[in-house]
Amino acid sequence: MARKPSMDSIKTPDLNNLDENQTKVLNTFDRYTRAEDYSGKVRADFDRAQHVKDFELKSKEEPEEENGEKLSEEFTARRNNPQAESTLNKGVKVRGKYVARKKLITAAICIVAAIVLVTFFAPPIFNAVDGESGCRSEDIFAKTGATQYRADIMTNRYVYNIEALSSDKSSSYRICTIAFKAKNFTPFEMTAEDYVIANGGDFSSHIVYSTYVGDSNVIPPFSTKDVKIEVLINKDGLDDKQFDDAITSLHLRTSGTKKKIGKHISIPTIPAWFSVSDVITFDPDA
Numbered sequence: 126m127a128r129k130p131s132m133d134s135i136k137t138p139d140l141n142n143l144d145e146n147q148t149k150v151l152n153t154f155d156r157y158t159r160a161e162d163y164s165g166k167v168r169a170d171f172d173r174a175q176h177v178k179d180f181e182l183k184s185k186e187e188p189e190e191e192n193g194e195k196l197s198e199e200f201t202a203r204r205n206n207p208q209a210e211s212t213l214n215k216g217v218k219v220r221g222k223y224v225a226r227k228k229l230i231t232a233a234i235c236i237v238a239a240i241v242l243v244t245f246f247a248p249p250i251f252n253a254v255d256g257e258s259g260c261r262s263e264d265i266f267a268k269t270g271a272t273q274y275r276a277d278i279m280t281n282r283y284v285y286n287i288e289a290l291s292s293d294k295s296s297s298y299r300i301c302t303i304a305f306k307a308k309n310f311t312p313f314e315m316t317a318e319d320y321v322i323a324n325g326g327d328f329s330s331h332i333v334y335s336t337y338v339g340d341s342n343v344i345p346p347f348s349t350k351d352v353k354i355e356v357l358i359n360k361d362g363l364d365d366k367q368f369d370d371a372i373t374s375l376h377l378r379t380s381g382t383k384k385k386i387g388k389h390i391s392i393p394t395i396p397a398w399f400s401v402s403d404v405i406t407f408d409p410d411a
Contacts, residue, residue, distance in 0.1 A: 244311050244313075245311075245386070245392065245394070246384075246394045247310075247311060247394070248315065248379065248394060248395050248396060249307045249308055249309040249344050249397055250308045250310075250397070251305045251306070251352065251397060251399035252305060252306045252308075252399075252402075253304065253305050253399075253400075253401050253404075253405060254305065254405075255402075255404060255405045256304060257302065257304040257351070258301075258302060258303050258304045258405045258407070259302060259408075260299045260301040260372075260407050260409060261299065261300055261302075262295075262296070262298075263295070263298075263300055264295040265298055265300075265357075266293070266295050267295070271293040275287070275290055278290075278333075278334060278357075282319075282334045282336055283319050283322075283334060283336070283380060284333065284334045285325060285329070285332050285333065285334055285335070286325065286329065286330060286331075286332055286333060287333070288330070289333045289358075289359045290333050290357075291359075292359065297359055297360065297361045298333070298360065299357075299358055299360050299368075299409050300355055300356070301356045301357075301358060301372050301407055302338065302353055302354070302355055303355075303372070303375075303405075304351065304352070304353055305351075305352040305353075305354065305399070306352070307344050307349065307350050307351075307352045308349045309344040309345065309346060309347065309348055309349075311346060311347070311384070312346045312347060313384040313385055313386050314343065314344070314346050314384065314385040315343070315344045315382065315383070315384055315385075315394070316342060316343050316344075316382070316383050316391070317337075317342045317379040317380060317381060317383075317397075318342070318380050318381030318382075319335075319337060319342065319379075319380050320335055320336065320342070320352075320354045320377050320378070320380070321335060321377065321378060321379075321380045322334070322335050322356075322376070323376045323377055323378040324375070324376035326370070326371060326374025326375045326376065327370050327371065327374045328363065328367060328370065328371035328374070331358050331359045331360070331361075331362075331363060331371055332356065332357075332358055332359075332371065332375070333357040333359065334357050335355065335356045335357075335375075335377060336354070337352070337353070337354055337355075338353035338354065339353065341353050341354065354377065356372065356375065358372065363409075365408065365409065365410075368407065368408075368409045369406055369407045369408070372401060372407040373401050373402065373403040373407065374401070374403075375400070375401045376398065376399075376400050376401075377398075377399055377400070377401070378396045378397060378398045378399070379396045379397045380396065382394050382395070382396045382397065
């Protein structure tokens with residue numbers, strides 16, 4: 126006798142193991158309307174729907190900005206450190222006003238650089254004084270004669286104008302001593318090979334040479350020293366006023382200037398330029 130079907134004999138299909146017929150029937154059943162649909166269209170399942178973000182397609186060829194501005198902006202953006210820039214631009218209160226830290230750092234670097242330059246390369250300052258300045262007459266050819274004397278000064282002096290030494294008479298010449306106060310405000314000793322004439326002034330054709338007297342070419346550190354420089358001048362054709370102008374219009378400078386920064390170490394430095402003061406009066410017959 127056949128057994129009647131009961132609820133116990135009905136089983137739900139295994140969705141992971143469906144045969145072809147079961148799959149077809151399942152796909153044709155509309156789960157929302159509970160009606161069969163044999164159209165074969167794909168049904169949307171909102172339970173499994175995912176969010177899709179729309180995006181705009183951009184052209185592969187983007188217009189290039191002129192003068193490489195875009196590349197420069199990108200490079201700057203990558204290299205700049207926002208945190209570092211913020212630190213440098215942070216204000217520091219100075220006398221009631223806020224100043225960017227970057228400006229203070231720049232100012233400090235400039236001040237340190239200036240101090241280094243002055244310390245190592247600044248020359249002494251020379252000021253002419255009237256106390257020991259004056260002229261004298263001397264027989265310059267007495268020892269060697271005119272010819273040998275010219276040869277000697279060409280070898281041992283910085284000659285400004287040898288043609289001014291054309292006369293063979295010693296009475297045509299005067300040796301003028303010019304006194305200066307030299308101030309060396311650096312911690313290093315300054316030495317010069319000699320003091321030479323940079324500009325002969327109003328009567329340059331009468332100036333023969335210049336040189337230092339004694340140890341005037343060495344100026345100790347942090348000191349003020351009396352320096353004497355001798356100038357040989359041909360006075361022929363000059364009256365007293367012109368003779369005085371010939372000396373007071375001179376411009377001199379140091380030659381071979383060095384600073385001693387160690388026991389056996391010296392470095393070249395900027396030459397000192399200075400003028401003879403017109404306050405001093407030079408008399409050829411004094």
